[in-house]
Amino acid sequence: MPVLDTAALLHWPAERLQGGIVTHSQLDELRKLSPQRAMLVESIEMEWMSMGTGDAESAAANTGDLPRLSPVDLEILAVALATGQTLFTDDYSLQNVCRSLNHPFESVSNKKSEQQWAWELRCIGCRATKKADSQTEEECEICGSPMKVKRSRG
Ligand SMILES: [Zn+2]
Missing domain, CATH: 2.20.28 (Rubrerythrin, domain 2)
Incomplete structure (x- = not known):
């Protein structure tokens, strides 16, 4: 079960979202970006989690990416780290932190940054x-x- 960032919630078809792990804070974010999409996402069977972001913040501080990450980003990262699941994100800072921890990640739109x-x-x-x-x-x-x-x- 992948952990999905908000770009996936906005752009992926419903079938692909099914079973994915997301955070409650993302739903709030999604409601602001696209109320219609939020309604669709709420109708899909997904795993909604909440997570403290302490470990994610330390990891992001180590790579210097912390100032570029929003509280929602950090919570998604925290969930990925806690569950050990692959994080789907196009955010280069999130990808950078994952790479520094050898945590698996994939891009939402199939573009993956190559370099640490x-x-x-x-x-x-x-x-x-x-x-x-x-x-x-x-x-x-x-x-x-x-x-x-x-x-x-x-
Ligand atoms: Zn100088």
Whole structure:
């Protein structure tokens, strides 16, 4: 039984959604995005779960992806980790955290990111780089230009 992110709930046919694991917070999200789709999803036999996100948050903090993940994303990740089931998501940050934990994941739309990456700060002036501990942009210690958060191959 796969764990499905909201993109799957929006785009997959009902037959494919059947039996999937989802979180209650996703249903709230889906109601805002597409009330019609929410009604359809509620009529399908799926496993609805709620989960604390502590472990998911630590894992996402380790890869630097935490600031890019919503509370709903983190809960989906937490459910995937707790159940050991494959996570279907197109969110690169979720995929990145799964990859760092060797947790199985698949894409919703069959596009899968190939590479593990890390986040780094890169100076727009002198191109110096440093590891990004957070997503906060700072000034370069060498030349004083702004440093922007970029993806780097990890
Ligand atoms: Zn610089």
